[in-house]
Amino acid sequence: MAEGIKDRVAIIGMGCTRFGEQWDKGADELMVESFTEAIEDAGIEKKDLDAVWFGTSYEEVNVGKTAIPISVTLKLPFIPATRVENWCATGSEALRGACYAVAAGAYDVCLALGVEKLKDVGYGGLPQPETQWGTRQRLVEPNKTAPGTFAMMATRYFSQYKLGPEEGKTMLAHVSAKSHANGARHPKAHLRRAVTVEQIMNAPIIAWPLGLFDCCGVSDGSAAAIVVRADMAKDFRPDPVYVKALQISASSGEEMLYTEWDWTHIEATGLAAQRAYDETGIKNPRDEVSMAEVHDCFSITEAVTMEDLQFSPRGRVKDDVMGGRFNLDGAQPVQPDGGLKCFGHPVGASGLRMIYEMYKQLQGKAGDRQLKDPRIGLTHNMGGIPSVNIVSVVIVGL
Amino acid sequence: MIVATALDLRPDIRAADIGNSIKAGTTGLLSAIDAVKAGSARNVLLCASDSRVGKAGSSQEQTCGDGAAALLIGDGEAIATLEGSYSLAYDFVDYWRTQGERYDHSWEDRWIRDEGYSRFIPEAISGLLNKCGLQVSDFAKIVYPAIYPREYAAIGKKLGAVESQIEEPIFSAVGDTGTAYPLMMLVAALEQAKPGDKIIVASYGNGSEALYFQVTDALKTPGDRRGIEKHLASKKELGSYTKYAGFREVLSVDIGRRSEDIGDTKLSALWRERRMVLGMCGSKCKRCGTPQYPAQIICAKPGCGAVGEMESYRFSDKKGTLFTYSGDNLAPSPSPPTIYGVVEFEGGGRSILDITDADLDSMEVGMPVEMTFRIRYHDIPGSIYGYLWKATPGRG
Numbered sequence: 001m002a003e004g005i006k007d008r009v010a011i012i013g014m015g016c017t018r019f020g021e022q023w024d025k026g027a028d029e030l031m032v033e034s035f036t037e038a039i040e041d042a043g044i045e046k047k048d049l050d051a052v053w054f055g056t057s058y059e060e061v062n063v064g065k066t067a068i069p070i071s072v073t074l075k076l077p078f079i080p081a082t083r084v085e086n087w088c089a090t091g092s093e094a095l096r097g098a099c100y101a102v103a104a105g106a107y108d109v110c111l112a113l114g115v116e117k118l119k120d121v122g123y124g125g126l127p128q129p130e131t132q133w134g135t136r137q138r139l140v141e142p143n144k145t146a147p148g149t150f151a152m153m154a155t156r157y158f159s160q161y162k163l164g165p166e167e168g169k170t171m172l173a174h175v176s177a178k179s180h181a182n183g184a185r186h187p188k189a190h191l192r193r194a195v196t197v198e199q200i201m202n203a204p205i206i207a208w209p210l211g212l213f214d215c216c217g218v219s220d221g222s223a224a225a226i227v228v229r230a231d232m233a234k235d236f237r238p239d240p241v242y243v244k245a246l247q248i249s250a251s252s253g254e255e256m257l258y259t260e261w262d263w264t265h266i267e268a269t270g271l272a273a274q275r276a277y278d279e280t281g282i283k284n285p286r287d288e289v290s291m292a293e294v295h296d297c298f299s300i301t302e303a304v305t306m307e308d309l310q311f312s313p314r315g316r317v318k319d320d321v322m323g324g325r326f327n328l329d330g331a332q333p334v335q336p337d338g339g340l341k342c343f344g345h346p347v348g349a350s351g352l353r354m355i356y357e358m359y360k361q362l363q364g365k366a367g368d369r370q371l372k373d374p375r376i377g378l379t380h381n382m383g384g385i386p387s388v389n390i391v392s393v394v395i396v397g398l
Numbered sequence: 399m400i401v402a403t404a405l406d407l408r409p410d411i412r413a414a415d416i417g418n419s420i421k422a423g424t425t426g427l428l429s430a431i432d433a434v435k436a437g438s439a440r441n442v443l444l445c446a447s448d449s450r451v452g453k454a455g456s457s458q459e460q461t462c463g464d465g466a467a468a469l470l471i472g473d474g475e476a477i478a479t480l481e482g483s484y485s486l487a488y489d490f491v492d493y494w495r496t497q498g499e500r501y502d503h504s505w506e507d508r509w510i511r512d513e514g515y516s517r518f519i520p521e522a523i524s525g526l527l528n529k530c531g532l533q534v535s536d537f538a539k540i541v542y543p544a545i546y547p548r549e550y551a552a553i554g555k556k557l558g559a560v561e562s563q564i565e566e567p568i569f570s571a572v573g574d575t576g577t578a579y580p581l582m583m584l585v586a587a588l589e590q591a592k593p594g595d596k597i598i599v600a601s602y603g604n605g606s607e608a609l610y611f612q613v614t615d616a617l618k619t620p621g622d623r624r625g626i627e628k629h630l631a632s633k634k635e636l637g638s639y640t641k642y643a644g645f646r647e648v649l650s651v652d653i654g655r656r657s658e659d660i661g662d663t664k665l666s667a668l669w670r671e672r673r674m675v676l677g678m679c680g681s682k683c684k685r686c687g688t689p690q691y692p693a694q695i696i697c698a699k700p701g702c703g704a705v706g707e708m709e710s711y712r713f714s715d716k717k718g719t720l721f722t723y724s725g726d727n728l729a730p731s732p733s734p735p736t737i738y739g740v741v742e743f744e745g746g747g748r749s750i751l752d753i754t755d756a757d758l759d760s761m762e763v764g765m766p767v768e769m770t771f772r773i774r775y776h777d778i779p780g781s782i783y784g785y786l787w788k789a790t791p792g793r794g
Contacts, residue, residue: 127659128730135664138661142751142786144738152723206727207725207726254699257690257698
């Protein structure tokens with residue numbers, strides 16, 4: 001019987017670059033920056049590493065294939081290095097590789113590093129998706145983008161729960177306003193300006209009904225984590241953060257192909273979260289999860305994720321959003337660092353950036369965003385579109 | 399051949415492309431009728447289609463239109479039977495273009511009008527009347543292209559036709575649709591015809607062909623055809639000529655670097671998947687009956703999961719309803735926003751499809767949609783146009 005990885009792996013060091021349009025930096029500068037911070041934070045040296053997991057998604061506009069970019073950039077001493085890619089869950093997948101290897105007893109000290117240099121694409125948003133779904137799908141792919149596919153979830157959510165456009169957009173505006181308020185307090189965030197609900201509501205439409213402020217930024221960035229066997233963690237630092245669960249769920253295709261899925265929730269999020277809760281021993285996520293960084297690629301994604309994670313009752317997230325439950329001073333703060341909304345989404349780095357915030361919060365080092373006595377932090381990534389995707393849920397705690 | 403694939407026709411159905419002259423529509427029709435009469439084919443589907451782009455500033459820019467008509471010719475009960483025909487072929491070079499040229503050249507308009515258009519059509523119709531031993535007065539309608547409106551009426555007058563016999567031209571509504579034009583006018587004439595009527599339809603282009611049809615009692619049987627009348631009644635204004643010129647790539651419209659990043663077209667994969675891509679055929683699970691698009695090997699229905707028990711299932715002829723949608727200003731388009739949505743098909747199955755000929759403001763969840771075969775993209779470096787079935791709001 002599989003035992004899972006709860007409390008078998010600890011994070012002893014992390015690094016995260018400033019996220020943003022870093023025209024003057026390539027992926028190599030970003031990698032060196034997050035790596036240097038991580039090993040200094042852990043108090044280790046490069047030679048202490050047993051193996052490396054490297055996450056990057058858009059290799060074609062970025063670093064190229066394989067883990068060679070990290071081994072060469074960091075001048076790793078011929079140690080095992082693996083490149084992983086799971087779209088927006090790539091950073092979490094890198095962490096998963098490192099954690100599961102340590103939990104398996106194969107290694108003592110591993111590095112997970114994610115990086116994405118998106119601002120060499122040459123146009124706004126993520127690269128055009130036709131060629132990213134494979135040769136077969138490319139032939140039948142409609143002319144769509146990420147905002148449009150998530151906008152369809154908003155359209156359906158509004159329709160199913162009988163929210164008028166104004167009412168629905170108001171709810172979503174509160175999601176983004178909360179994140180902007182938090183991001184404004186984070187020195188490493190890309191977008192550091194608080195915005196009002198009114199500004200959000202009046203912004204240009206990107207994909208109806210989503211406006212500019214319903215969409216996350218597009219940025220360059222890197223984040224890294226050093227993980228070790230839990231029983232050795234305190235040799236490195238007094239306040240390691242323990243991995244409670246690290247679950248992935250990949251769509252079976254039924255949402256896309258079978259007609260019963262309702263487009264107002266993410267099937268894989270619910271399943272990955274439930275597995276992570278079971279592994280951690282969480283019975284009531286609404287009360288037991290202290291804080292979360294979730295995949296708010298779009299405001300609607302965050303809203304339905306609150307329901308999928310069982311933070312809010314199904315179809316009722318509006319009450320919690322409008323009631324401030326997820327604000328920094330609310331009962332269950334979400335996106336305390338500003339989320340993808342303010343950090344932007346360098347795809348391979350985002351998962352580790354979320355962990356970085358949970359790690360700092362749990363250690364009490366989150367500056368003026370510091371939450372009071374958080375015990376359990378959850379991160380969530382979702383790669384793909386609402387109808388077919390891959391979701392990671394990571395739970396960390398003290 | 400793409401039409402045969404789009405219609406998901408069996409590959410052993412003979413398919414032929416006829417072109418190079420704007421009278422190819424009637425030439426094709428006569429060939430089809432000959433094949434049926436000769437007994438070498440039982441049913442022939444004839445599709446005449448033209449997309450005519452005139453050079454900016456030219457008279458063709460003003461007069462040409464895009465259109466299509468399709469007729470089914472068979473040996474069974476017919477709504478109209480061909481009773482006679484007369485063909486004229488002249489190497490009359492009025493419009494021409496050589497290899498690699500996008501736009502036509504033309505000789506002097508007055509010469510085309512007086513020596514070509516105004517002569518060939520009456521000559522073909524008179525030839526037909528002589529051949530059949532009939533008078534103009536025997537016909538309820540005489541339809542021929544109205545390329546030059548004044549001479550159009552003069553031809554009728556010259557033939558001795560009264561005004562009611564000359565079919566109201568669709569020229570002013572759709573323009574000169576070339577190959578498709580005479581067949582579109584025939585369809586329009588049939589829509590107004592009564593059983594027992596005799597109709598002449600004549601084409602123009604490198605001569606002329608005149609065909610004499612006898613309308614039968616079967617015309618009374620109402621079909622669900624949209625024809626010319628309902629298509630025109632449900633037309634949608636494009637709003638600006640610039641948009642049209644952009645669509646037709648007459649005007650080079652900048653739709654951003656994103657539009658250049660669409661990837662290439664793998665022709666070997668397209669060939670392999672042609673029924674799925676061009677014929678919109680998905681699969682239907684033989685065990686649980688769930689239709690799925692794109693086609694699957696293993697059934698997606700939770701709890702079924704049958705392996706390799708799929709049969710081909712065509713979605714292009716199914717009606718659908720819109721489950722959700724968006725209007726996307728980021729997706730590259732000469733006419734933003736790009737509208738797409740999730741379509742649920744009658745009988746099961748769903749897919750995210752481009753939605754074309756739609757206004758974002760008039761869309762709503764639950765609205766009916768139907769499928770239409772369109773260009774999806776232009777792969778410029780590969781010089782390939784990608785085609786797909788898209789959804790469109792029901793035209794009524």
